[in-house]
Amino acid sequence: MNPSPHMSPDQFRAAAHQLIDWITDYWSRLDELPVLSRAKPGDLLAALPAAPPEQPEPFDALLADIDNLILPGLTNWQAPGFFAFFPANISPPAxxxxLLSAGLGVNGMLWAASPAATEVEMRMLDWMAALLDLPAKFRWSGGNGNGGGCIQGTxxxxxxxxxxxxxxxAVARGADPSELVAYTSTQAHSSVIKAAMIAGLARAPDDHSHLRLLDVDDTFALRPDLFSEAIEHDVAAGLTPFYICATVGTTSSTAIDPLVPIGxxxxxxxxxxxxxxAHAGAACICPEHRGLLRGVESADSLCFNPHKWLLTSFDCDLFWTGDRAALTGALSITPEYLKNAASQAAASGGTLSPAVDFRDWQIPLGRRFRALKLWFVLRSYGAENLRAYIREHIRLATWLEEQLRADPRFELAAPRPLNLICFRIAPRAGESHSDADARSRELLNRLNSTGRVYLTHTVLPTSAGPRYTIRMCIGGTFTQERHVREAWTLIQQFA
Amino acid sequence: MNPSPHMSPDQFRAAAHQLIDWITDYWSRLDELPVLSRAKPGDLLAALPAAPPEQPEPFDALLADIDNLILPGLTNWQAPGFFAFFPANISPPAxxxxLLSAGLGVNGMLWAASPAATEVEMRMLDWMAALLDLPAKFRWSGGNGNGGGCIQGTxxxxxxxxxxxxxxxAVARGADPSELVAYTSTQAHSSVIKAAMIAGLARAPDDHSHLRLLDVDDTFALRPDLFSEAIEHDVAAGLTPFYICATVGTTSSTAIDPLVPIGxxxxxxxxxxxxxxAHAGAACICPEHRGLLRGVESADSLCFNPHKWLLTSFDCDLFWTGDRAALTGALSITPEYLKNAASQAAASGGTLSPAVDFRDWQIPLGRRFRALKLWFVLRSYGAENLRAYIREHIRLATWLEEQLRADPRFELAAPRPLNLICFRIAPRAGESHSDADARSRELLNRLNSTGRVYLTHTVLPTSAGPRYTIRMCIGGTFTQERHVREAWTLIQQFA
Known part of the structure; x- marks a missing residue:
C-alpha cells in the first residue's frame, strides 16, 4: 500500500504531545467543571454526524470535538467534588x-503470547498480597502450589x-448441579444475583430457588446465625450449599461481613x-485496617479493585484464589490452535512449569497488559505514599462525620468503617420518616444541581422500614480538604 | 495531605512525553525485534523484586526497566512479521x-454516569453498521426500536x-431451562463451549448434553443438513433448540458458514x-466482501472485532442485536443505589427515552470509554483508507497463496476467502500424511525460531483424518509486501 495510510511517527508524536497537554490541562480544570453532566438524553447523538467520514480528518478536528462535544457530555468522575458511587481513581502513573500497554499492543491470553504480561501480573498480585498481608495460600511464591491471582476487569x-x-x-465432589444453593446477604453487590442469572442458577433477579439473600444485622452486616439456619435447612432438604459470598465493605454502606464465623x-x-x-480492600494496605479481613484465611477466593480507591485506572480488579485447580477446571478449554504456545512453554523447560495461561482464569480469551499500570502505580508512589493517601481520605471522612453528628438536622445512617458516610435528614418533631426522606431526596438533588459536587443515594433497611440515605464517599484522586469543607457548606446550606 | 503524593502536572507532562517518544521509537524498531519472545518461564519473575517498594521510584527507573526487563519478555504482536493467531491491530489514532479514555477516567456503566460515553458508542455502532451495510434491525437510528449495539471486550x-x-x-416463551439445546459446528470458536460451561449448560468441554457440535463440509463450513437433522431429532425428543452460533470466518481457517439456510x-x-x-467482519467494510454476511438479516445478534483487523486496539468487540429486550432481560438488575441516574435521565425528558444503560448489555458493571478509540480510528483514517488497508492485506495473501500453489512441496489446506492462508507440507511419493505433518511441524518451529516471523498451527479434519496445518494470517498494522516476501523466502528455505 503506497502511500502508508498511517500517521507518520512525527505526526503521531505531535498529536500525542498535544493530547498529553490537553489531558494535563483537563486535570487542572476539573475543579471548575460541573461534576454531574448537564446533558440531556440525545443531545450528543444529535450533534454527531449520522454517517462515518469517507476521507481522513486531521487530529485538530478531533481535539476540537473533544472540547465542544465530549466535555459537556461527561460526568467528571475525577472532579474533586465527585463523591458518588465509589470512586474510580485514575492517577498520572496509571x-x-x-498508554504503554496500548502502545505495546500485546495480548496476554497465553504465557507464550507475551511472557512478560503474565509474569509481571503474577508478581504484582504477590506484591499486593504482601501489602494486604494475605495468607500464603493466595500467593504465587511461597504458597501451596494451588493458589495465585490475576487481574480481572471488574x-x-x-x-x-x-x-x-x-x-x-461441588460437582466434581458429586453434587447434583440442580441442587446447588448459594448464599449472600441482602446488602451484597447486585453482581451476585447477576452471576447466578448468568450461571443458570436464577431465571430472574427475584428467583431465589438457588440463591438465598439473607437479612443483615443493624450494622448491615450478614448474620451468621441466619446463614447457619438457612444452610441447615437446605442440607436437611437434600440440597448442597456450594457458594457463599461475603462482603468486606458493601456498596450501600461499607458494612463489614464477619469472615471468621462465615468461614x-x-x-x-x-x-x-x-x-x-472491591472497595474496602484498598484500606487494608494500612496495618490499622487489616482487621477488616480477619478470617480471610478461610476464604477460597478474594477480590479487591485498585481501580476504585488505589489510583490504578479502571479496569483493574485483583482476584486471588487458594484453589486455582477448581477455577481452571471451570474455565479451561484448549482447542488445537491455541496449543502451540502452551506446549512450547512447557518444552522450553523454564522454572514455571507448567506455564500459567491466564485465559483459563477469566471469561474472555484475550487480555490487555493491565499489570503495567499497577506496576507503575506501586513504584511511582511507593507503599508509604499509598498508605498516606488512604489515611488522608479517612481523616476527611472522620471530620465530616463529626460535623454531621454535631448538627441535629442530620442523622447518621450507618457505621463508617472507612471513607463512606451515610446520612439523612433527621425527622423534625412530629415529622414522618417518609417526609424527612423526601427532604433528603430534595437535598441530594439540590446538591447535585450545583455542579460542584455529585453524591448518590441508597436505601437502607431500618427497624422503621426502608429509609432513603445519602451516600458520600471521599476517595477521589484529586479530592482535598477544601473540597470536603465546601461540600459540607453546601449540605448545611440546602438542609 | 501535604505535600501532594501525585506527580505534578509538569512531572506528568515530562514523563508522558518521554513515554510517547519511547513508544514511537518502539514502533520503528519492531522490524528488528524477535517476533516470538525467547524468554523462558520464570526469567522475568526472577528479575522482579519479591516485595513492593516502600518509597517512590523516579519515572526514569521505570522506563529503564521497560527496556531491560519487559522488552525481552514480549512476543511482539505489532511486529510486521507477526502472522500468528489473528492480528490484534493497534494504530496511532487508537x-x-x-490515552484520552484513560485521562478522562469516566465510567460509562449508566447513561447518566457519563452521557457522552453512551452516546458516542451508540453512534459508532451505527457508523460501523453503515460501513458493513447491516440491516436496520441492528441499528439505533432508523431501526425498529428493539435493536442496537455496543462495545464488548471480546x-x-x-x-x-x-x-x-x-x-x-426461550424460557420466557415457556421452554424448560433443562431442555434447551444449542448448536454450532466443530469449527466454531472454543468460546461457544466455554459459554455453555459458564451458563450451566455443559459440565465440561466434552459434555454435549445441551450443546451439539456438528461436522463440517470440505470447506470447513457448517452443514445445514446436519443441523436440520440434529434439530429435528432433538425436537422429536421433546427438547427445545434455543441457540445456534454460526461463524463467518472460523479461527482455524476462516471458513464461512452459510447464513441463509441456517437462518x-x-x-x-x-x-x-x-x-x-470476529475476524472476517472487518473485510465487510468493502462492498466486494459483503456477500460473506449474506443472510445476516435473519440473525438475532452479530459481533465483529475492530481490535483484530481494523486498527482499533484491543479490547473492542462490536455486538449488535435485533432483540435488545431479550438481552437486557437476561442481564438487567437494578439495585437502589444505581437508580438515581436512570430515573434522572428519564425525568430530564430528552429524546432518548428511556436512557440506555450499557451495564445491562454486558457481564461487568463498569466500563471504559472505549468508543473514543473507534471514533478516532474511523475519523483519522476515513472509510476509504480502511478499505484500502483491508484490500492490501488480501492482495498480499492472494500473492502468497499463488506462490504456495505453484510450489509442489506445499499443499493448500483450506479455501482462502480473505487474509488467512492455511497450508502444509505435501507428502512426498510414498510418504505418509503423518510424516509429512511432522515436517510441517518442524517447518513451523524453524520459522518461528528465526525471530523474523511468528506463525501458528491448527489441525483440520480431512478425509484422511486430522491434518496438521500451518496458519499464516496477513493482517498486521505495519505489515508490508516486503515482510510477506521475506516470510515466503524463509518458508522455501526451511521446507
Whole structure:
C-alpha cells in the first residue's frame, strides 16, 4: 500500500504531545467543571454526524470535538467534588501504564503470547498480597502450589468466576448441579444475583430457588446465625450449599461481613467462600485496617479493585484464589490452535512449569497488559505514599462525620468503617420518616444541581422500614480538604 | 495531605512525553525485534523484586526497566512479521483514543454516569453498521426500536451474552431451562463451549448434553443438513433448540458458514441465531466482501472485532442485536443505589427515552470509554483508507497463496476467502500424511525460531483424518509486501 495510510511517527508524536497537554490541562480544570453532566438524553447523538467520514480528518478536528462535544457530555468522575458511587481513581502513573500497554499492543491470553504480561501480573498480585498481608495460600511464591491471582476487569467478573469455580468443585465432589444453593446477604453487590442469572442458577433477579439473600444485622452486616439456619435447612432438604459470598465493605454502606464465623460455616459444609472487598480492600494496605479481613484465611477466593480507591485506572480488579485447580477446571478449554504456545512453554523447560495461561482464569480469551499500570502505580508512589493517601481520605471522612453528628438536622445512617458516610435528614418533631426522606431526596438533588459536587443515594433497611440515605464517599484522586469543607457548606446550606 | 503524593502536572507532562517518544521509537524498531519472545518461564519473575517498594521510584527507573526487563519478555504482536493467531491491530489514532479514555477516567456503566460515553458508542455502532451495510434491525437510528449495539471486550463475551439472551427468550416463551439445546459446528470458536460451561449448560468441554457440535463440509463450513437433522431429532425428543452460533470466518481457517439456510432453520424453530464474524467482519467494510454476511438479516445478534483487523486496539468487540429486550432481560438488575441516574435521565425528558444503560448489555458493571478509540480510528483514517488497508492485506495473501500453489512441496489446506492462508507440507511419493505433518511441524518451529516471523498451527479434519496445518494470517498494522516476501523466502528455505 503506497502511500502508508498511517500517521507518520512525527505526526503521531505531535498529536500525542498535544493530547498529553490537553489531558494535563483537563486535570487542572476539573475543579471548575460541573461534576454531574448537564446533558440531556440525545443531545450528543444529535450533534454527531449520522454517517462515518469517507476521507481522513486531521487530529485538530478531533481535539476540537473533544472540547465542544465530549466535555459537556461527561460526568467528571475525577472532579474533586465527585463523591458518588465509589470512586474510580485514575492517577498520572496509571495513565502512563495504560498508554504503554496500548502502545505495546500485546495480548496476554497465553504465557507464550507475551511472557512478560503474565509474569509481571503474577508478581504484582504477590506484591499486593504482601501489602494486604494475605495468607500464603493466595500467593504465587511461597504458597501451596494451588493458589495465585490475576487481574480481572471488574469485581462482577470475580464474583462470577468464583461461583463457577465453586460449582465445578461441588460437582466434581458429586453434587447434583440442580441442587446447588448459594448464599449472600441482602446488602451484597447486585453482581451476585447477576452471576447466578448468568450461571443458570436464577431465571430472574427475584428467583431465589438457588440463591438465598439473607437479612443483615443493624450494622448491615450478614448474620451468621441466619446463614447457619438457612444452610441447615437446605442440607436437611437434600440440597448442597456450594457458594457463599461475603462482603468486606458493601456498596450501600461499607458494612463489614464477619469472615471468621462465615468461614467456619463454609468450611463445615464444604462451600466455597468468596470475599468481595472491591472497595474496602484498598484500606487494608494500612496495618490499622487489616482487621477488616480477619478470617480471610478461610476464604477460597478474594477480590479487591485498585481501580476504585488505589489510583490504578479502571479496569483493574485483583482476584486471588487458594484453589486455582477448581477455577481452571471451570474455565479451561484448549482447542488445537491455541496449543502451540502452551506446549512450547512447557518444552522450553523454564522454572514455571507448567506455564500459567491466564485465559483459563477469566471469561474472555484475550487480555490487555493491565499489570503495567499497577506496576507503575506501586513504584511511582511507593507503599508509604499509598498508605498516606488512604489515611488522608479517612481523616476527611472522620471530620465530616463529626460535623454531621454535631448538627441535629442530620442523622447518621450507618457505621463508617472507612471513607463512606451515610446520612439523612433527621425527622423534625412530629415529622414522618417518609417526609424527612423526601427532604433528603430534595437535598441530594439540590446538591447535585450545583455542579460542584455529585453524591448518590441508597436505601437502607431500618427497624422503621426502608429509609432513603445519602451516600458520600471521599476517595477521589484529586479530592482535598477544601473540597470536603465546601461540600459540607453546601449540605448545611440546602438542609 | 501535604505535600501532594501525585506527580505534578509538569512531572506528568515530562514523563508522558518521554513515554510517547519511547513508544514511537518502539514502533520503528519492531522490524528488528524477535517476533516470538525467547524468554523462558520464570526469567522475568526472577528479575522482579519479591516485595513492593516502600518509597517512590523516579519515572526514569521505570522506563529503564521497560527496556531491560519487559522488552525481552514480549512476543511482539505489532511486529510486521507477526502472522500468528489473528492480528490484534493497534494504530496511532487508537492509541490516542485509549490515552484520552484513560485521562478522562469516566465510567460509562449508566447513561447518566457519563452521557457522552453512551452516546458516542451508540453512534459508532451505527457508523460501523453503515460501513458493513447491516440491516436496520441492528441499528439505533432508523431501526425498529428493539435493536442496537455496543462495545464488548471480546467476541467470547458476545458469544456468551447472546446465549444468555437466547435462553431468556426461550424460557420466557415457556421452554424448560433443562431442555434447551444449542448448536454450532466443530469449527466454531472454543468460546461457544466455554459459554455453555459458564451458563450451566455443559459440565465440561466434552459434555454435549445441551450443546451439539456438528461436522463440517470440505470447506470447513457448517452443514445445514446436519443441523436440520440434529434439530429435528432433538425436537422429536421433546427438547427445545434455543441457540445456534454460526461463524463467518472460523479461527482455524476462516471458513464461512452459510447464513441463509441456517437462518431459515433458526427462524423455523424459534432459535436465536448468533453470528460470530470476529475476524472476517472487518473485510465487510468493502462492498466486494459483503456477500460473506449474506443472510445476516435473519440473525438475532452479530459481533465483529475492530481490535483484530481494523486498527482499533484491543479490547473492542462490536455486538449488535435485533432483540435488545431479550438481552437486557437476561442481564438487567437494578439495585437502589444505581437508580438515581436512570430515573434522572428519564425525568430530564430528552429524546432518548428511556436512557440506555450499557451495564445491562454486558457481564461487568463498569466500563471504559472505549468508543473514543473507534471514533478516532474511523475519523483519522476515513472509510476509504480502511478499505484500502483491508484490500492490501488480501492482495498480499492472494500473492502468497499463488506462490504456495505453484510450489509442489506445499499443499493448500483450506479455501482462502480473505487474509488467512492455511497450508502444509505435501507428502512426498510414498510418504505418509503423518510424516509429512511432522515436517510441517518442524517447518513451523524453524520459522518461528528465526525471530523474523511468528506463525501458528491448527489441525483440520480431512478425509484422511486430522491434518496438521500451518496458519499464516496477513493482517498486521505495519505489515508490508516486503515482510510477506521475506516470510515466503524463509518458508522455501526451511521446507
Amino acid at each position: 495513565v502512563l501504564g495504560e 469485581a462482577s467478573e470475580s464474583t462470577l468466576i468464583a461461583m463457577l469455580a465453586a460449582r465445578h468443585r 467456619e460455616l463454609a468450611h463445615r459444609h464444604g462451600a466455597w467462600l468468596h470475599v468481595d472487598a | 492509541v490516542l483514543g485509549e 467476541a467470547s463475551e458476545s458469544t456468551l451474552i447472546a446465549m444468555l439472551a437466547a435462553r431468556h427468550r 431459515e432453520l433458526a427462524h423455523r424453530h424459534g432459535a436465536w441465531l448468533h453470528v460470530d464474524a
